[in-house]
Amino acid sequence: xxxxxxxxxxxxxxxxxxxxxxxxxxxxxxxxxxxxxxxxxxxxxxxxxxxxxxxxxxxxxxxxxxxxxxxxxxxxxxxxxxxxxxxxxxxxxxxxxxxxxxxxxxxxxxxxxxxxxxxxxxxxxxxxxxxxxxxxxxxxxxxxxxxxxxxxxxxxxxxxxxxxxxxxxxxxxxxxxxxxxxxxxxxxxxxxxxxxxxxxxxxxxxxxxxxxxxxxxxxxxxxxxxxxxxxxxxxxxxxxxxxxxxxxxxxxxxxxxxxxxxxxxxxxxxxxxxxxxxxxxxxxxxxxxxxxxxxxxxxxxxxxxxxxxxxxxxxxxxxxxxxxxxxxxxxxxxxxxxxxxxxxxxxxxxxxxxxxxxxxxxxxxxxxxxxxx
Numbered sequence: 001x002x003x004x005x006x007x008x009x010x011x012x013x014x015x016x017x018x019x020x021x022x023x024x025x026x027x028x029x030x031x032x033x034x035x036x037x038x039x040x041x042x043x044x045x046x047x048x049x050x051x052x053x054x055x056x057x058x059x060x061x062x063x064x065x066x067x068x069x070x071x072x073x074x075x076x077x078x079x080x081x082x083x084x085x086x087x088x089x090x091x092x093x094x095x096x097x098x099x100x101x102x103x104x105x106x107x108x109x110x111x112x113x114x115x116x117x118x119x120x121x122x123x124x125x126x127x128x129x130x131x132x133x134x135x136x137x138x139x140x141x142x143x144x145x146x147x148x149x150x151x152x153x154x155x156x157x158x159x160x161x162x163x164x165x166x167x168x169x170x171x172x173x174x175x176x177x178x179x180x181x182x183x184x185x186x187x188x189x190x191x192x193x194x195x196x197x198x199x200x201x202x203x204x205x206x207x208x209x210x211x212x213x214x215x216x217x218x219x220x221x222x223x224x225x226x227x228x229x230x231x232x233x234x235x236x237x238x239x240x241x242x243x244x245x246x247x248x249x250x251x252x253x254x255x256x257x258x259x260x261x262x263x264x265x266x267x268x269x270x271x272x273x274x275x276x277x278x279x280x281x282x283x284x285x286x287x288x289x290x291x292x293x294x295x296x297x298x299x300x301x302x303x304x305x306x307x308x309x310x311x312x313x314x315x316x317x318x319x320x321x322x323x324x325x326x327x328x329x330x331x332x333x334x335x336x337x338x339x340x341x342x343x344x345x346x347x348x349x350x351x352x353x354x355x356x357x358x359x360x361x362x363x364x365x366x367x368x369x370x371x372x373x
Contacts, residue, residue: 005124006163006245008034009047009152013169014235020063022053022082026235028089030167033241034129035093042245043124045159047132047152048086054078075136086131096128101135107154107271108312117158124159149215153222153230157266164223165244166216167235172252173213175200190254193221220254222270227260229253268312268325276305276332277314277322285317288324298342303335 010030017023027050034044052071055078056063061070083099090097100119107113123130134151149166156164176184190197201214213232220230233240233251244250261269280288284299307313308331315324 004041005043005045005159005161006037006165007045007047007152007156007159007161008165008167008241009148010049010167010235011148011169012049012053014167015048015050016053020053021057022050022078022085024085027085030235031086031089033239035090035095036242037245038093038095038129040245045120045124045130045132045155045161046086047148047155048082049133049148050082051075051079051133051136054081054085072137079133079137082133083131090129098123098128098130100130100132102132102151103135103138104273107158107267108273110267113158113267113271117160120155120159147215149219150222153219154271156223156228157226157270160263161228163245164219164228164230165241166219166230166232167240168216168232169235170213170232171234171237171250172232173197173201173216187252188249190220190252193217193224193254222266224254224256225261225269226266227256227258229256268327272312272325274305274307274314274325275311276303276307276328277316278303278335279316279318280323281318285323288315297338300335300339303332303339305332307332 008030015022015026017026034046037044052075053063055061055074055076056066058077058081059074061074066074079099079101083097087097100116102116105112106116120130132151132155134148152164152166155161170178172186172188173190174184174186178184178186198214198217201212201217216232220232223230231244231251231253233244237243237250240250260266278300279302280299281301287299301318305313307328309329311328312325313328314322315326316322
């Protein structure tokens, strides 16, 4: 397995000692591996947790006994400590580091998404190691990625990486929780993500971290759609990154799909959250999924949300199943107005929002489409 640009994510559970506080020894082992990769001309983007753990240690607060506000305060103290520690660890091999802190909205808006991509590309071109983390001090439920697994998947997408490595506290994906089930078997290769696998994943997570194997599956889906292989392996495995890129089978590999989606479709599908939804009748759904036809406005039966022109919205069946996403070229209020005028007994008159009277939408799961009316 060879790669020229990889995203490496390491979670809090792999950076902290048994007391839940940041372990410089574990950070040093990771830094040495990345230094060797860089010496082999491999570009690396590091997505690293650890700010909260670093802050808890400096403030002498106990993990598991802090409020959300105290956790965010610990992140404010710890982020500087974390990046300073990395800067010292990478200095001996001549690598400069750059800190990038993001919240969800930084990638949801297309222009800011492109700015992030350009910044990453520029740093890599000049030999700087980007170290990315969620801005835990500012992030609340409405603007969180949820965990750094999801962030790493989106960074791999943004940076057009060829490999995503998720370093964690287990050596791969199992058909059951190996910590509680001795009969659990590791699955070395995954070519397709299924509902059964989601059930296997459970909802594991650490005291400090927010992720688990379920989030790693969701992250793998992002990367697979983008044509990026994803590997989940144990962070404590000696020289794991070198051995992996040298072709040794380690952990679990989630193999990329052979027909990756275009960049903008990937952004709509995975990088955005829908601001609203339009519901379609059966004929419109069939036309879209079976014949890839355009969606005429009469195929819309309901509108929900308060989206505006330019917002990303979902396209759904009458049962609520989402079949795609699109960028709205008209507002929810205009569409609702059109639906009201279409009802029996309403006064028919020219619809001021309609120019082409059609909507374009891709096939199920592509994330393509825009309302052109």
